[in-house]
Amino acid sequence: MIIDGLQCGHFDRASFQGLQRAGVLGVVNTTGFWEGTVESLDNLAKWRDLVRANADLCEIATSADQIRAIAASGRVAVIIGFQNANLFEGRIRLVEMWAELGVRVVQLTYNNQNDLAGSCYEDEDSGLARYGRQVIKEMNRAGILVDCSHVGNRSTLMAIEASEQPIAVTHANADSLFPHKRNKSDDVLRALKDTGGVIGCASYRNITGDHYCKTIENWCEMIARTVDIAGIDSVAIGTDRSHNFTAPDYAWMRTGRWTRGVDYGAGSATNAGKAAPPDWFQTLDDMAVIPGGLKSAGFDQAEIDKITHGNWLRLYAQTFRA
């Protein structure tokens, strides 16, 4: 069984079938990037419809036990996540309401600074702001996992310290292995290790690099090196795989409504389009090779279980509330 700490895009029936065939029986989705409260409710409503329409293949899970049960039935457990805190619209009291509606993972901020924290793409990372501290406290209480994937390193370290619960970096890599603004410093990886947090290793080419995208062995070598830094209990998978992503989706994800200009996010002016998937990861079915790849990298079965699903399940059990 594999749990993918983050995927995004427009899932459809084929997505769930592919995940099922690959043994990916748990996945955190991306319910929103920039959307405010009402738009986020709309997006969640669409996800509920999608999951209901494919109930033979998937179900929304709000606890680690539910994920296990859904996986045991051979279906895909969908964990509702957001890549930004705009769903709260500055309202601390909405945190518990979103938790009641099933949201279990929220990233403090996406590509831009906000009222919570600084982003990895700002010239300077502000650190955690007053409202950000309040939201983390409330997320701890309400049972929503704090995600710092696109959050700046400084804010991430402050979030780890401020949070009473371990936090996640659902989809990023070690900056020391592939230097990129979106990737995390060894300081962050060690702080995750020290506090029971988890990083999901990504396969998004822009933040993974061609070498680790070439073969499953190479990608698992990256995971092994990440384990060297963060420890076997703090490394998992968070591919950042996108489903049915089109040019308008990239435009929305990167420029949203915050600029009249162009922003390339993890890409660049010379690499503005859709990044090619890893050579080893052309279709969702290819995720089935991950456990074997980890074995080739020298991990034993207990370690493979931790990386593929155990670490996420442990973290979810610790942070999610019914």
Next chain:
Amino acid sequence: MIIDGLQCGHFDRASFQGLQRAGVLGVVNTTGFWEGTVESLDNLAKWRDLVRANADLCEIATSADQIRAIAASGRVAVIIGFQNANLFEGRIRLVEMWAELGVRVVQLTYNNQNDLAGSCYEDEDSGLARYGRQVIKEMNRAGILVDCSHVGNRSTLMAIEASEQPIAVTHANADSLFPHKRNKSDDVLRALKDTGGVIGCASYRNITGDHYCKTIENWCEMIARTVDIAGIDSVAIGTDRSHNFTAPDYAWMRTGRWTRGVDYGAGSATNAGKAAPPDWFQTLDDMAVIPGGLKSAGFDQAEIDKITHGNWLRLYAQTFRA
């Protein structure tokens, strides 16, 4: 004629009558603190109704010429201002639309860090964020004056540098004269001087102090000392006077929806309620003593004209667009 760079609270017919009697024939209002786009439209709609219902006493002005014309008719020119950027809700393209609806002054952020900039009340001022730079550029283009009163000193200096137009600190004092997080460093005051910006000196006791609140002479002494730092062309009046303010208004202004706790804003745990107005400024009518106070402080008529209205009119003429 006096122009007050910022007032807040629930204006009523008596407010306009008081302003009129005192010769305050231009005033920037506070249309919103934390309100998002739709709530801000609601607030603007209420202001339009209020001004229409009192058309014999006031009118909304969107240009310096209009302010002059309304003042010449003996009525109060209302300039529509917001103390936060939530009216844009992260949407760069709403800036010009709000300008079309008559908004002429927008503060980059209020008491908390946001997606534009850092606040004076955060432990650390983030500086200007990516979206903040974009919004300033768009406000310059659309003809909305950038206000940095509650913005941190660092972000304020960055805003002055980023803005193609001079900016305002509509309501604050010199930190070197009365040390307070809400007041501005001499660096900021000198940068305003160098760029044609304007600071409106406040009379809100929490940021002015008992000494400068004691007599009109003392308050005008503070203005004279501010002129020593910022120069005669960059100092004006921005009292921060609140109309019909009640405990729920303070709660909204300070804690908004961002915390379950208590925030005291410019007050403190031992000074949580409504700050007493300056001894010399018990009613709006008392504003009539300002020109005389400035004369006693040694200003000549040309200087008094600049401080009481000329500097604001010059800045408004330069930044507002029809």
